[in-house]
Amino acid sequence: MNLFKRYFILFFIVLLVGCRHQEEPFNGNKEVRQMTLIYAVNNNNLSYDLKVNEDQMLKAMENVDPEEYKLLLYKYTSDGYGLYEVCNVNGRLQFVLLKSYEKSIPAVSADRISNVINDALGAYPGVPSNLFFWGHGLGWINPYKYSSTVIGKNASSESVEHLPEVYAFGGEYVEEDNVRNTVYIDLDQLADAIPDGKFDMIWFDCCYMSCIEVAYQLRNKCNTYVAYPTEIMGEGLPYNLVFPHIIGDNVDRVEAAKALYGYYTGKYSPDPVTVVVMDMESIDGVAEAAKRIIASGNILPSIAGMQNYSRMKGVGYYDFGQYMRKYADVNGKSSDADVEQLNLALKKFVIYSDASELDFRGYPIDKSNFSGLSVHNFANVNSAMDDYYRKLDWYKYVWQKPGVAE
Structure with a gap:
């Protein structure tokens, strides 16, 4: 192989490794200044809303260097569960797969939540970090005793199964033997899955999570807690408007909450929206x-x-x-x-x-x-x-x- 070909191959490899499908994040040569993890439970009726939110996230990331300000997203796709990172690929921002996870373990498993959080924190240790939970929220309780429906081609009738009454976060579809259950994780299990003192902020982009019971259970998990005492529209946060106040040098979580509130004010009739920022x-x-x-x-x-x-x-x-x-x-x-x-x-x-x-x-x-x-x-x-x-x-x-x- 002549010298010209060797240089050409080396140059091509350098282009590829700038941001690629990988099991470990590629840090490049820049110092990572902040990490934000979004833990999404999107295998449910909110799946389309996450796609819209992803576009908003990418739009917001155009204002910062994604090598310095890391945005990670855990989500479900037809290929299974994965942890993705926003990368600049050939001048275009996109979510690139960092790690795949076993498909048989649901996103609302305490072990899965703990593993994903530890993977994200381990990739960028000691970096100021934020955690968003994305999905359905029920505060600390679910009022419904029955929520199972038979699905599949051979399903001829509904099947009702008694499920635990107490849930907090998730709303994930889990199918077993042609039965679809909508499952959540209990509040105490969720809190145990989050390590103490690792996050500057935790924000629940889902309904009803501004309960005093939820906040107190998470009191050692973050410095700032943001949630809603009521429901929120399925589209959730306008991330393109909120992230500029969260990701970057000029962090202002109150302004981020105000951006959410302003987005919904006058948008619907009625225009229901609530938001609360708490100093833990x-x-x-x-x-x-x-x-x-x-x-x-x-x-x-x-x-x-x-x-x-x-x-x-x-x-x-x-x-x-x-x-x-x-x-x-x-x-x-x-x-x-x-x-x-x-x-x-x-x-x-x-x-x-x-x-x-x-x-x-x-x-x-x-x-x-x-x-x-x-x-x-x-x-x-x-x-x-x-x-x-x-x-x-x-x-x-x-x-x-x-x-x-x-």
């Missing part, structure tokens, strides 16, 4: 104030007229601030100072929140009773719902009485 370093003050109020008595406040962010039958997500004030009032032993302590703690914890005038039902959202967080009306009875609630960190710190076993 201040959540202990909220828990302490709530604990003092709950300790004042055992009488539950009436939920009549209380602001409810859920439109799911049989389950209420009541405004946290309003609920705690009513709890203090009905028990009568909690002082005004305790309520004021809660109000001050909430102001420190919730650094930004906003809500549209109407919710998804077309009902008004009372801004004077909008804390940005929801809470469960814990009845403390022998039920599947409350039995699971007793496993949560929020119950153990706020509700559990001294000397009472878990």
Whole structure:
């Protein structure tokens, strides 16, 4: 082989390795300054929405160097599950496969979530990182006892299977023996799958995840937590408008939340949208104030007229601030100072929140009773719902009485 051919082959190889299908990310010669991971559960009725969001993500990444600001996406395709990275390939940004994962393990498996997060963090260790969860959210509970349907060519009737009642995140289609189940991961399992102290921000781009129970369970996972107390439209975040405030040198998560809110305002009729940005370093003050109020008595406040962010039958997500004030009032032993302590703690914890005038039902959202967080009306009875609630960190710190076993 002559010298010219050798140089030509070497030059061609250099072009190919700039960004390629690989099992380990190629860092190039630039220092990675930030990593953002989006964990998408898209094997469901939201699959088209993710494709739209991917285009928005690529549009946003045109404003930064993808070698310095890494954007990783875990998703499902017809080929299976994979972790992808935004790369510049011949002058065009695209998602390039970094690692494939076993198809038999669903995305809502705690082991899968943990493995993907560890792979992303391991690829870029010590780099400031963000984590987005993309998919369906149900806060900490699912109100539906039955959700299975027979599918396939030979399916002649519906099959109903009793499923666990408590879920938090996912909504993934899992098929077994021609039966399609929509599966989620429980909140405590989800929290266990996320390592402590590794993320600057966690943002749930899905419904109902701004529960105090969810936030408290994730209190050691990130510095900033962003979520929605109500539902959000299927298209979710306008990533092309939000990412410029998240990815890059000028990080401003409040402005990112405002970009989301502004995008939906006036877009639909009604235009339901809520968003909340929380400082997780201040959540202990909220828990302490709530604990003092709950300790004042055992009488539950009436939920009549209380602001409810859920439109799911049989389950209420009541405004946290309003609920705690009513709890203090009905028990009568909690002082005004305790309520004021809660109000001050909430102001420190919730650094930004906003809500549209109407919710998804077309009902008004009372801004004077909008804390940005929801809470469960814990009845403390022998039920599947409350039995699971007793496993949560929020119950153990706020509700559990001294000397009472878990």
